[in-house]
Amino acid sequence: xxxxxxxxxxxxxxxxxxxxxxxxxxxxxxxxxxxxxxxxxxxxxxxxxxxxxxxxxxxxxxxxxxxxxxxxxxxxxxxxxxxxxxxxxxxxxxxxxxxxxxxxxxxxxxxxxxxxxxxxxxxxxxxxxxxxxxxxxxxxxxxxxx
Amino acid sequence: xxxxxxxxxxxxxxxxxxxxxxxxxxxxxxxxxxxxxxxxxxxxxxxxxxxxxxxxxxxxxxxxxxxxxxxxxxxxxxxxxxxxxxxxxxxxxxxxxxxxxxxxxxxxxxxxxxxxxxxxxxxxxxxxxxxxxxxxxxxxxxxxxxxxxxxxxxxxxxxxxxxxxxxxxxxxxxxxxxxxxxxxxxxxxxxxxxxxxxx
Numbered sequence: 383x384x385x386x387x388x389x390x391x392x393x394x395x396x397x398x399x400x401x402x403x404x405x406x407x408x409x410x411x412x413x414x415x416x417x418x419x420x421x422x423x424x425x426x427x428x429x430x431x432x433x434x435x436x437x438x439x440x441x442x443x444x445x446x447x448x449x450x451x452x453x454x455x456x457x458x459x460x461x462x463x464x465x466x467x468x469x470x471x472x473x474x475x476x477x478x479x480x481x482x483x484x485x486x487x488x489x490x491x492x493x494x495x496x497x498x499x500x501x502x503x504x505x506x507x508x509x510x511x512x513x514x515x516x517x518x519x520x521x522x523x524x525x526x527x528x
Numbered sequence: 529x530x531x532x533x534x535x536x537x538x539x540x541x542x543x544x545x546x547x548x549x550x551x552x553x554x555x556x557x558x559x560x561x562x563x564x565x566x567x568x569x570x571x572x573x574x575x576x577x578x579x580x581x582x583x584x585x586x587x588x589x590x591x592x593x594x595x596x597x598x599x600x601x602x603x604x605x606x607x608x609x610x611x612x613x614x615x616x617x618x619x620x621x622x623x624x625x626x627x628x629x630x631x632x633x634x635x636x637x638x639x640x641x642x643x644x645x646x647x648x649x650x651x652x653x654x655x656x657x658x659x660x661x662x663x664x665x666x667x668x669x670x671x672x673x674x675x676x677x678x679x680x681x682x683x684x685x686x687x688x689x690x691x692x693x694x695x696x697x698x699x700x701x702x703x704x705x706x707x708x709x710x711x712x713x714x715x716x717x718x719x720x721x722x723x724x725x726x727x
Contacts, residue, residue: 391543398547402554409561416568420711423576431716438687442723444667463714 414507421466421504425512428461428468429498429519436496440523447525450474451494466502473497473518481522492525560700567697567709575695575711578654583717586625586643586651587689589613591721594622600722601683604664606674609689613721615645629660638696654695657710661692667726687726688718 436454439445445453454474461468476491477483483495497518503509513519591600593614600622603610607629612622626644630653633640638655664672664686676682696710 405558409558413561413565416565419572423572423713427713427715434716434718438718438720438723441720442726444723444726464712
């Protein structure tokens with residue numbers, strides 16, 4: 383076998399390996415994307431729980447509009463779910479009926495926007511954000527107590 | 529063909545053979561991984577659908593249209609949950625909803641989960657690799673223990689439930705190994721119809 387043939391075989395091997403690595407890399411990215419989805423789903427369920435709890439307590443008059451505002455104005459807590467710690471940050475700000483938050487915190491207004499931002503750090507990937515400080519999972523509540 | 533030529537041919541055959549085996553192996557690996565990822569995407573979607581269905585179609589009916597003197601939750605146990613609620617506000621009497629997990633089915637490789645209304649199966653079976661877990665809480669979010677939940681007076685205090693839930697799919701087996709394709713999700717439901725009894 384001449385040097386030329388040997389070089390051609392080596393080149394073919396390198397090219398094939400490169401293609402293979404690219405395919406595996408693409409698959410790994412896809413798999414990571416899918417597995418992140420598991421944590422996103424769980425994070426959304428946690429956000430739903432937090433908002434549903436407020437809804438139920440307001441309906442049942444277990445709490446009232448201003449207590450909700452004070453309790454969730456800037457609330458940070460963690461929840462351990464399936465060996466993963468989810469950090470939950472809840473905020474409450476007064477707003478108008480469309481959720482526009484142009485009202486100073488100290489000013490009472492009959493609408494408040496509850497926002498939830500969650501993050502966790504599973505082993506498979508970097509920190510995952512399910513809602514962020516700027517883009518929270520949110521719901522607007524109206525004061526119906528008057 | 530001389531001896532050298534013959535050796536070169538045999539060498540080329542061996543290298544070519546190894547190369548082909550590598551290619552087929554890689555091709556198969558990629559197919560298995562892609563198939564498992566597709567299965568995982570499907571199981572994620574199915575889990576979300578089942579959760580939404582349980583939440584919006586059945587658990588939202590807990591205590592709906594039930595007189596406050598009646599205990600709406602008739603059974604609150606770790607593997608099953610039975611409650612009363614009206615499907616439509618105009619129904620003359622509440623229906624009995626039953627979310628029940630049966631015993632392990634070796635043919636399906638999982639525990640079947642069914643939803644029944646007045647004894648008729650309306651959803652399921654959904655096979656789960658692990659058993660479902662219901663946990664019940666009162667209005668202060670204190671968890672009710674199992675001994676308490678045997679009594680209707682204690683079940684009457686339940687205001688929310690936490691459900692630990694897992695679905696799975698059958699993965700492609702490769703070289704005797706199977707990837708685990710499953711999704712575990714925990715979700716909560718606050719029974720607003722029962723919260724109305726607080727007001």
